[in-house]
Amino acid sequence: MVEVRTGSTGSLDAVAPHELAAKPMRADAQRNHERILQAAEEIFALDGVMVPIDIVAERAGVGIGTLYRHFPTKESLYEAIVLTRLNELLRVADDAIDDAEAEPGAALDAFLREFARQASEKQDLFEALGQAGVDIKSRFAERVDELMSRIDTLRQRAVESGAIRSDVETSDILNLIMGTCHAAGHSRADEQGLQRLVSIVIAGIQPTSPM
Amino acid sequence: MVEVRTGSTGSLDAVAPHELAAKPMRADAQRNHERILQAAEEIFALDGVMVPIDIVAERAGVGIGTLYRHFPTKESLYEAIVLTRLNELLRVADDAIDDAEAEPGAALDAFLREFARQASEKQDLFEALGQAGVDIKSRFAERVDELMSRIDTLRQRAVESGAIRSDVETSDILNLIMGTCHAAGHSRADEQGLQRLVSIVIAGIQPTSPM
DNA sequence: ACTTATTCGGAACATCAGTTCCGCTTAGGA
DNA sequence: TCCTAAGCGGAACTGATGTTCCGAATAAGT
Numbered sequence: 001m002v003e004v005r006t007g008s009t010g011s012l013d014a015v016a017p018h019e020l021a022a023k024p025m026r027a028d029a030q031r032n033h034e035r036i037l038q039a040a041e042e043i044f045a046l047d048g049v050m051v052p053i054d055i056v057a058e059r060a061g062v063g064i065g066t067l068y069r070h071f072p073t074k075e076s077l078y079e080a081i082v083l084t085r086l087n088e089l090l091r092v093a094d095d096a097i098d099d100a101e102a103e104p105g106a107a108l109d110a111f112l113r114e115f116a117r118q119a120s121e122k123q124d125l126f127e128a129l130g131q132a133g134v135d136i137k138s139r140f141a142e143r144v145d146e147l148m149s150r151i152d153t154l155r156q157r158a159v160e161s162g163a164i165r166s167d168v169e170t171s172d173i174l175n176l177i178m179g180t181c182h183a184a185g186h187s188r189a190d191e192q193g194l195q196r197l198v199s200i201v202i203a204g205i206q207p208t209s210p211m
Numbered sequence: 212m213v214e215v216r217t218g219s220t221g222s223l224d225a226v227a228p229h230e231l232a233a234k235p236m237r238a239d240a241q242r243n244h245e246r247i248l249q250a251a252e253e254i255f256a257l258d259g260v261m262v263p264i265d266i267v268a269e270r271a272g273v274g275i276g277t278l279y280r281h282f283p284t285k286e287s288l289y290e291a292i293v294l295t296r297l298n299e300l301l302r303v304a305d306d307a308i309d310d311a312e313a314e315p316g317a318a319l320d321a322f323l324r325e326f327a328r329q330a331s332e333k334q335d336l337f338e339a340l341g342q343a344g345v346d347i348k349s350r351f352a353e354r355v356d357e358l359m360s361r362i363d364t365l366r367q368r369a370v371e372s373g374a375i376r377s378d379v380e381t382s383d384i385l386n387l388i389m390g391t392c393h394a395a396g397h398s399r400a401d402e403q404g405l406q407r408l409v410s411i412v413i414a415g416i417q418p419t420s421p422m
Numbered sequence: 423a424c425t426t427a428t429t430c431g432g433a434a435c436a437t438c439a440g441t442t443c444c445g446c447t448t449a450g451g452a
Numbered sequence: 453t454c455c456t457a458a459g460c461g462g463a464a465c466t467g468a469t470g471t472t473c474c475g476a477a478t479a480a481g482t
Contacts, residue, residue, distance in 0.1 A: 026479055029429060052469060063431035065473085074470065130393070168411065176408060179390025182341070197387060200379065204415025237449055237458060263439055274461035276443085285440065 033070050035060040040077050041084075044124035049078050078124065079139050085125045086143040089118060093150035105163025108154045109202055112177055116198045117191070120181040130178055148174065164205045176201045244281050246271040251288050252295075255335035260289050290350050293339045297354040300329060300336075304361035316374025319365045320413055323388055327409045328402070331392040341389055359385070375416045387412045 025033065039060035043051055053074050057067040071077040096102070096111040119126045128140055138144075152170040159166045180201060184194040236244065250271035254262055264285050268278040282288040307313070307322040330337045339351055349355075363381040370377045391412060395405040 026428060028479070032430085053471090054469080057431095064471085065431050066429075068471065069429070072471090172404075172408060172411065175394030176387075176391065176411060179392070179394035179408075180387065181390070182393045183386030183390035193383075197383060197390075200383065200387060200415035201411065202415070204411035204413070208419050239449070240459060243460085264441090265439085268461095275441085276461050277459075279441065280459070283441090 029070075032060070032062050032066055036062060036067055036070055036077070037080065040081050044078065044081050045122040048123035048127055053077075078128075082124055082128045082140060083143065085118070085122055086128075086140060086147065089115065089125075090143065090147055090150065092118075093147060093154070097150060097153055103163075104154070104157035104161040108158040108163065111151070111154055112173070112202065113195060113198055116177050116181055116194060119178065120184055120194055123185070126178070126181055126185065129174075130182065162207065165207045168205045173201075173205065176204075240281075243271070243273050243277055247273060247278055247281055247288070248291065251292050255289065255292055256333040259334035259338055264288075289335065289339075293335055293351060294354065296329070296333055296336045297339075297351060297358065300326065301354065301358055301361065303329075304358060304365070308361060308364055314374075315365070315368035315372040319369040319374065322362070322365055323384070323413065324406060324409055327388050327392055327405060330389065331395050331405055334396070337389070337392055337396065340385075341393065373418065376418045379416045384412075384416065387415075 024030075036056065040056050043056050043059055053067065054064060056077070057064045060067070067077075071080065092114055093111060096107045099107060102110070119129060128138075129144065148170060151174065155164070155168075155170050155173060158164045177198065180194070180197045184197060235241075247267065251267050254267050254270055264278065265275060267288070268275045271278070278288075282291065303325055304322060307318045310318060313321070330340060339349075340355065342349070359381060362385065366375070366379075366381050366384060369375045388409065391405065391408045395408060
């Protein structure tokens with residue numbers, strides 16, 4: 001018995017789900033799908049993934065049943081949101097890598113700051129990344145690996161140019177930035193406070209300090 | 212109608228509860244009280260405060276009812292454990308402050324490393340500190356403030372001796388160390404990896420980097 | 423306008439964690 | 453040894469959250 005899932009093709013179509021479906025969604029369904037995504041984006045960003053699903057439905061102006069029609073599981077909704085965010089980060093990393101003008105140290109610096117800004121702004125993203133290390137089977141693992149490898153590229157270049165020490169691993173950098181976001185999120189730190197912490201981390205990985 | 216609570220005097224008696232009670236506890240009760248505390252210490256350290264209370268009871272070899280007789284609330288048990296740990300940290304901080312031999316930079320360095328070790332070893336402690344910034348009404352607030360002021364003393368001395376920059380706030384240091392512990396906890400970092408991260412943070416707050 | 427496949431909405435169900443209740447057991451004094 | 457207040461254990465209750473189900477509502481083709 002094969003279930004034909006009309007509309008959403010599964011749970012990987014974070015973008016324009018109706019445009020590639022065999023049978024186009026009904027107008028109201030399509031509208032609701034978007035509303036749910038937007039509501040989830042806002043709420044997950046602010047409160048993290050722990051928020052009850054009803055809250056999302058309410059904010060989207062939609063019944064719970066409707067939400068579940070579009071996303072068969074809370075996790076599937078979570079995935080849709082976070083994958084979008086990871087893709088955004090990947091784009092930022094790619095831009096940093098492709099920018100031939102920038103010098104390696106500055107490129108890494110700028111990327112890390114943007115990374116920190118996004119991770120601290122989107123609670124959900126932060127949580128996803130924070131647990132990526134543990135939960136290998138996570139649906140995000142692949143994208144996170146891609147992201148890591150981009151960051152590693154930036155790091156290597158920075159090392160070669162002498163901007164940062166060579167004994168610092170990419171995972172160290174990631175951990176420190178993520179940790180910084182965590183701390184900044186839990187105290188009432190603002191954007192400025194966060195960037196100050198990031199500055200300290202960046203200073204910490206530079207070669208100057210004679211140890 | 213006044214309820215007379217026999218046995219536990221409330222929920223602040225983290226140490227030797229039976230020794231100051233009006234009527235001494237029955238031998239089995241006293242034994243169970245200690246078992247529960249120890250079980251909670253072990254389990255909270257490993258898995259954090261999210262573990263179901265039944266697990267603690269099971270590990271203590273005690274029924275749920277018994278656990279609740281000794282600690283009227285999950286939170287009260289949590290508090291008992293964390294207060295003990297905070298006191299331990301306070302002692303470490305005091306030792307660092309009182310040690311007239313040590314030079315200020317080294318004293319701060321050593322304390323931060325010990326602090327990181329303990330926070331990353333005891334999941335519960337870490338969680339308590341991590342949220343201390345938010346939850347002002349927390350039962351821990353007072354002790355955390357004390358701890359903060361000790362750390363501030365260490366920091367000031369280090370600044371005066373030129374070991375660290377003067378524009379770094381105590382809360383920055385705390386946030387960075389806590390964040391580091393968080394990250395180290397979520398990846399499979401070992402003690403050594405953690406200390407490497409702490410080293411980076413410490414390097415980051417030193418005055419050397421010309422910025 | 424009529425029809426029907428699709429979608430909606432939210433009551434109802436399942437699960438899980440914290441807490442209460444109360445009959446049974448037992449330490450420890452008489 | 454016997455008695456009883458103190459303590460024990462765990463079934464049952466409470467409330468929160470994820471998920472299912474199905475009758476009502478409706479988009480869109482004829």
